[in-house]
Amino acid sequence: MxxxxxxxxxxxxxxxxxxxxxxxxxxxxxxxxxxxxxxxxxxxxxxxxxxxxxxxxxxxxxxxxxxxxxxxxxxxxxxxxxxxxxxxxxxxxxxxxxxxxxxxxxxxxxxxxxxxxxxxxxxxxxxxxxxxxxxxxxxxxxxxxxxxxxxxxxxxxxxxxxxxxxxxxxxxxxWAFHKWLMTPRYFKTNEKCIGCGMCVKSCPFENIQLNEQRPEWGNQCVDCLRCYHSCPSHAIEWGRWTSKKGQYLMPKDFHGF
Ligand SMILES: Cc1cc2nc3c(=O)[nH]c(=O)nc-3n(C[C@H](O)[C@H](O)[C@H](O)COP(=O)(O)O)c2cc1C
Ligand code: SF4
Ligand code: SF4
Missing domain, CATH: 3.40.50 (Rossmann fold)
Known part of the structure; x- marks a missing residue:
């Protein structure tokens, strides 16, 4: 198992x-x-x-x-x-x-x-x-x-x-990471958000809800960043430094070389 x-x-x-x-x-x-x-x-x-x-x-x-x-x-x-x-x-x-x-x-x-x-x-x-x-x-x-x-x-x-x-x-x-950085508090969306709901679907802990087509984060977050990496518009930001960062997801159907 x-x-x-x-x-x-x-x-x-x-x-x-x-x-x-x-x-x-x-x-x-x-x-x-x-x-x-x-x-x-x-x-x-x-x-x-x-x-x-x-x-x-x-x-x-x-x-x-x-x-x-x-x-x-x-x-x-x-x-x-x-x-x-x-x-x-x-x-x-x-x-x-x-x-x-x-x-x-x-x-x-x-x-x-x-x-x-x-x-x-x-x-x-x-x-x-x-x-x-x-x-x-x-x-x-x-x-x-x-x-x-x-x-x-x-x-x-x-x-x-x-x-x-x-x-x-x-x-x-x-210790410092867990005290200050492992938190959904700093998630936000920018003007590129198209309200598609992909972030909602992507969260393994059902921690995101759409409110008037904009995502809101709850407190059941484990900081996996799947929502950030799944957004098709790169509209999710965490704090001040992620807007120019890249995104990564391992494709679901990737089985190796
Ligand atoms: C919150 C967070 C903390 C991380 N900390 C480390 C780390 O301490 N050392 C490291 O090598 N990678 C770290 N990573 C990178 C991930 O461990 C790595 O990309 C991992 O393969 C992601 O696995 P997943 O795709 O199954 O989620 C971190 C990633 C996240 C989201
Ligand atoms: S996935 Fe991105 S574009 Fe779609 S609702 Fe969420 S933040 Fe907005
Ligand atoms: S970081 Fe992971 S657990 Fe937290 S809201 Fe985003 S997808 Fe859900």
Missing amino acids: VFYFSGTGNSRWVAEYIAKELNDSLVFIPDAIKQEKYSYSLKQEEKLGFVFPCYAWSVPTFISQFISMLNINNVSYLYYICTCGDDTGRLQQEFCRIVEAKGWTCYLGYDIMMPESYVCLPGFDVDTNEKEQNKIYAAKSKLNFAVDDIIDCRKGTFVTLPGGCTWLKSVLLR
């Missing part, structure tokens, strides 16, 4: 690939949260996987909250795959602690570098088309190694991308 979340599609692509190769079922975490479905039973020798993006050099908070609510029978082999734009700091240690608190052991973790989705601060933008293609190409071969390791039930395999200054990023900057 593969539990996954994805904002811009990278982690969905990874999760779908793994589920296909392992012949496993997929659970989209926002659907499970909406249905308040936290109890699951694994078949004999079925593996338990989590696939999600890295946010602020850490496990997204709602993912760790979701895991803490889970009640799963027969957990024998557990792994995670995290997609990131650059590096993940101490995410591996954090994820292992989250599942240990449930009495489970994480045996394998892979960080897979994928196209960048974070655009809100100066200095952060989507990758060039060429860089996106190169990252996806490299990701595909890393993913094949990960799948082989999962099929072999490899234990103690952690192929991670911590980068430098991990304490600074995963402790100090993470």
Whole structure:
């Protein structure tokens, strides 16, 4: 069973690939949260996987909250795959602690570098088309190694991308991100908005409503930026710096090279 979340599609692509190769079922975490479905039973020798993006050099908070609510029978082999734009700091240690608190052991973790989705601060933008293609190409071969390791039930395999200054990023900057930056408060639309409602449809948490043809953001936001990247008019802005930034979505029908 593969539990996954994805904002811009990278982690969905990874999760779908793994589920296909392992012949496993997929659970989209926002659907499970909406249905308040936290109890699951694994078949004999079925593996338990989590696939999600890295946010602020850490496990997204709602993912760790979701895991803490889970009640799963027969957990024998557990792994995670995290997609990131650059590096993940101490995410591996954090994820292992989250599942240990449930009495489970994480045996394998892979960080897979994928196209960048974070655009809100100066200095952060989507990758060039060429860089996106190169990252996806490299990701595909890393993913094949990960799948082989999962099929072999490899234990103690952690192929991670911590980068430098991990304490600074995963402790100090993470704290600052969550305190000031992971919020829907700064979303707004500009004059290019055509009231098409695409942003409403795109939000995995149904957090956007149209009011007189203009979107309004609620408080159930996980900061995945799917709405920003989905707008066909590039009419959504987050704060002051995104109007000239790019947009990125992994196409739904993209299955690799
Ligand atoms: C709020 C936010 C924070 C992010 N923080 C990081 C980060 O700390 N390190 C990193 O390498 N990428 C970071 N990214 C980039 C994403 O992890 C990366 O693009 C990921 O593959 C997106 O996955 P998705 O398409 O499944 O949503 C961040 C993206 C967002 C939206
Ligand atoms: S997707 Fe963009 S253009 Fe369409 S309603 Fe939302 S903000 Fe406006
Ligand atoms: S409002 Fe936008 S950023 Fe927030 S959860 Fe929905 S799609 Fe993601």
